[in-house]
Amino acid sequence: MFSRKRSSFIPVPLLLLAARLSTSCTTYSSSLVAGHRVTSSSVEADFDSKCSSIASQLDSSIPNATIRFAEFVTQGTNLTLTDSDQHPSCVAEPAFPGSLIIRADVCRISLDVQTSGRSGIRMEAWLPRNWTGRFLSTGNGWIGGCIQYVDMAYTSSLGFATVGTNNGHDDGYSGRSFLNNSDVLEDFVYRSVHTGVVVGKDITKTFYGNEHTKSYYLGCSTGGRQGLKSIQHFPEDFDGVVAGAPGNQWNKMMDASSHIFSLTGTPDAPSFVPAEAWVNIVIPDILKQCDTIDGVEDGVIEDPNLCNYVPSPDIVCLVDSNSTSCITPEQADTVRKVFSPFFIGDEFIYPRLVPGSVSDALHVVLTGDVASAEWFKFVVNSDPNLDAKTLGPSDWKKCIAQDPFNISTFKGDISAFKNRGGKLLSYHGQGDSLISPESSEMYYDHVSSNMDLSNSQMDDFYRLFRISGMLHCFAGPGAWNVGQGLFGDTSPGSDYTDPEKNVLMATVRWVEEGMAPETIEGTKFVNDTNSLGIELSRKHCRFPLRNTYDGIGDSTKPESWSCQPVSDP
Ligand SMILES: *[C@@H]1O[C@H](CO)[C@@H](O)[C@H](O)[C@H]1NC(C)=O
Ligand SMILES: *[C@@H]1O[C@H](CO)[C@@H](O)[C@H](O)[C@H]1NC(C)=O
Ligand SMILES: *[C@@H]1O[C@H](CO)[C@@H](O)[C@H](O)[C@H]1NC(C)=O
Ligand SMILES: *[C@@H]1O[C@H](CO)[C@@H](O)[C@H](O)[C@H]1NC(C)=O
Ligand SMILES: *[C@@H]1O[C@H](CO)[C@@H](O)[C@H](O)[C@H]1NC(C)=O
Ligand SMILES: *[C@@H]1O[C@H](CO)[C@@H](O)[C@H](O)[C@H]1NC(C)=O
Ligand SMILES: *[C@@H]1O[C@H](CO)[C@@H](O)[C@H](O)[C@H]1NC(C)=O
Ligand SMILES: [Ca+2]
Numbered sequence: 001m002f003s004r005k006r007s008s009f010i011p012v013p014l015l016l017l018a019a020r021l022s023t024s025c026t027t028y029s030s031s032l033v034a035g036h037r038v039t040s041s042s043v044e045a046d047f048d049s050k051c052s053s054i055a056s057q058l059d060s061s062i063p064n065a066t067i068r069f070a071e072f073v074t075q076g077t078n079l080t081l082t083d084s085d086q087h088p089s090c091v092a093e094p095a096f097p098g099s100l101i102i103r104a105d106v107c108r109i110s111l112d113v114q115t116s117g118r119s120g121i122r123m124e125a126w127l128p129r130n131w132t133g134r135f136l137s138t139g140n141g142w143i144g145g146c147i148q149y150v151d152m153a154y155t156s157s158l159g160f161a162t163v164g165t166n167n168g169h170d171d172g173y174s175g176r177s178f179l180n181n182s183d184v185l186e187d188f189v190y191r192s193v194h195t196g197v198v199v200g201k202d203i204t205k206t207f208y209g210n211e212h213t214k215s216y217y218l219g220c221s222t223g224g225r226q227g228l229k230s231i232q233h234f235p236e237d238f239d240g241v242v243a244g245a246p247g248n249q250w251n252k253m254m255d256a257s258s259h260i261f262s263l264t265g266t267p268d269a270p271s272f273v274p275a276e277a278w279v280n281i282v283i284p285d286i287l288k289q290c291d292t293i294d295g296v297e298d299g300v301i302e303d304p305n306l307c308n309y310v311p312s313p314d315i316v317c318l319v320d321s322n323s324t325s326c327i328t329p330e331q332a333d334t335v336r337k338v339f340s341p342f343f344i345g346d347e348f349i350y351p352r353l354v355p356g357s358v359s360d361a362l363h364v365v366l367t368g369d370v371a372s373a374e375w376f377k378f379v380v381n382s383d384p385n386l387d388a389k390t391l392g393p394s395d396w397k398k399c400i401a402q403d404p405f406n407i408s409t410f411k412g413d414i415s416a417f418k419n420r421g422g423k424l425l426s427y428h429g430q431g432d433s434l435i436s437p438e439s440s441e442m443y444y445d446h447v448s449s450n451m452d453l454s455n456s457q458m459d460d461f462y463r464l465f466r467i468s469g470m471l472h473c474f475a476g477p478g479a480w481n482v483g484q485g486l487f488g489d490t491s492p493g494s495d496y497t498d499p500e501k502n503v504l505m506a507t508v509r510w511v512e513e514g515m516a517p518e519t520i521e522g523t524k525f526v527n528d529t530n531s532l533g534i535e536l537s538r539k540h541c542r543f544p545l546r547n548t549y550d551g552i553g554d555s556t557k558p559e560s561w562s563c564q565p566v567s568d569p
Contacts, residue, residue: 119181140226146173298536302547466547
């Protein structure tokens, strides 16, 4: 179902999220849960009745909450999500399917929690029968409005008591509920996740009769930003955070989409490069220039920082030519500019679009429309009738200056999280053309210089893994399955919950056993289908190390690569 081509069915995500696991039954988890693992069958029958009675118990004990329902859902259930579970627009995005197969017995609790007189969140808690004692919050995608059910199913099946929220509104991918309501916006920026965590920990304790042992977070895209926000402002919320492709520098990222539109123009503009020209002419040219920099011709640009792509002269033809094998000089200029850093005047704003497959961008920022229009309409300008195509430098500056509730999420001092022993595992697809992977390097460097920490000191609590050949959060030509949830394949029975191969379980091991991940081994299945076998495995390195081919071994095997220090400027 999720072939490499599936990204062409993604309508307008821009930012997704992430989560999903399976069972990793290492001895430490057994000892952690020994006190409350369910063992006898009478206790198992109890689980069902406890689930039925929990609603009335919670209604009276959780402040500002209204329980919608609590239901026992058994493993193997094909759960159909109705419009009252999520806005219909959520279903258009594969991250939020209309149904999903439940992988473990859970008590599913749905509730509303008021966050102010004019705002509130809808959240769910999925409490697995086979609880490991761990708590976890999932995150959201793009501008929220959709509970990430796929991730809740994944993490609850791994034994985490899991929560997820709608990020403060039920409008799916529309930003209309932000209009003139800073409380809804505040929920979106940070309060939704934090409230879900506070309430979720409470529910967990009430349900199981014990406090959780450790607390985790798993998210990508907007979800990555939410994870960083928690670390920056609520350092007590989590012991371990997995932040994928984080959309921090949020305002600048909104500007960058608008800026890219200003370069491409609409599909009828002479500067516009149609998708077919990208796919048939430009992308092959990018690969021709950059694929073999890493020594292997495999469609994966291992380190795009080494790829300073400019269109080759032989793909550029004369103005007005209608050839299907070349682009016009004006289109070539567009290509060159989108792969250049974004400046307003002399001021650097945001990194370039990363050269690679750009297949995510083709559906989002290279469509000839403004991908961030919702943000400018409903937040920056409070004007639903705004024509986002007219935006320019003064609007971009205004957007940066507003920074509502510090949605930029770029605080350099995260010492409170570090000092309490928190661990941050961040990852970023090197083929991500929605959120520049360079942005993750910038944040890493910002924390490092702000806290005056060397790379090896950073390694104690903050590791950034650069995942080659991964698009935005999932998919791509590289070894992109890293247990990140979403569409990562972590089928029960597979070994992809091994901490060596799974970002979440690596974080659990780091937190609970002090064993930090050196590499994350990603897997690429043939046609992205587990049952067809493995096409490629690669151990991804932590920043700033670079994965380097030994020049002789089988390049599809991790042993033929090693993590080397980067010496270029
Ligand atoms: C519960 O988890 C343990 C390990 O934590 C595992 O051995 C066992 O098979 C699981 N039981 C069920 C019913 O999933
Ligand atoms: C689950 O149910 C949906 C309809 O709600 C159906 O389209 C889907 O094929 C079902 N999945 C499986 C695996 O049976
Ligand atoms: C309950 O909601 C009100 C706003 O409606 C808020 O002021 C108060 O802090 C909330 N209480 C808790 C415990 O969250
Ligand atoms: C939102 O607020 C702006 C000014 O702050 C006002 O012009 C506009 O009418 C308001 N829109 C709505 C829908 O209330
Ligand atoms: C190029 O093709 C388009 C439609 O395919 C046509 O409208 C246009 O006139 C052609 N231009 C030239 C210079 O042939
Ligand atoms: C944003 O962050 C700055 C600096 O950390 C702080 O002074 C300010 O109060 C924050 N603003 C909001 C709305 O949280
Ligand atoms: C993989 O997908 C391609 C294109 O869809 C198809 O031609 C090929 O047969 C598939 N390979 C396998 C092993 O299914
Ligand atoms: Ca390569």
